[in-house]
Amino acid sequence: MDPTPLLMIALLGVAFWLLVIRPAKKKQADQRDLVNRIKVGDRVMTTAGLFGYVAELRADDVGVEIADGVVVFMVKPAIAKVMTEPIVSETETAAASEGQTDESIVLPDDEATGPSSAPGANAGK
Secondary structure, eight states: OOSHHHHHHHHHHHHHIIIIIHHHHHHHHHHHHHHHHOOTTOEEEETTSOEEEEEEEOSSEEEEEEETTEEEEEEGGGEEEEOSSOOOOHHHHHHHHHTOOGGGOOOOOOTTSSGGGSTTTTTTO
16 A cells, blocks of 8 residues: 555645644634733724723723723623724824824815715705
8 A cells, every 4th residue: 555645645734734723723822812911001902993992801801992981891802902002193193294283283174074975965955
């Protein structure tokens, strides 16, 4: 009996383990460590893309403040990452480089911006 087919199957199994299973386990362990390191006051991003600050920690869930006084509770694995640098919009970055403050930034007053630009929003007018 020729051992080549068995050797090829074994080699394919090892390659699958190295390329698929091992990295997935490492990613799961990293996520578990991230969740265990979260503390109150951390700036976090959820898996849904919401940014906020950890306001409360419980055994299985975490309260994330997404706006002043608005705390959303979610399961801990919903935290995708802890942000180390602040998120700054392009407008704020451009204004900071030009020495402008928030009060001096003027946004366009146009009906094409904002919720009124949704299709059918002006139908009753």
